[in-house]
Amino acid sequence: MRNDRERLKDIQEAIEKIEKYAQRGKQEFFDNELIQSWILLQLQIIGEAARAMTIQTHEQYPEINWRDIIDFRNLLVHEYFRVDFNIIWKIVQQELPILKYQINIILQ
16 A cells, blocks of 8 residues: 555656656647647546545645645546646646645655
């Protein structure tokens, strides 16, 4: 069974994987279904790792909006037809760098 530190590392790794392909730019993201699918999978992994963590970890790091991360994962998995790639790109560009910073601080 994975502990919370390992789940934090899973989030860190998923962000790095997203960054690898997001650096190709917005147009490539919108034109390439494989990159879209890859990024969506990594976002699901982030949400699943957040969901599986203990409430103690969530309470210890309230600066991270765990509920939004988990809710977004649920949308990706259960309401995939509502996915808006403009919003996905905005999350990748604006929200993930903040989350990456927060996770890196926790793991130091």
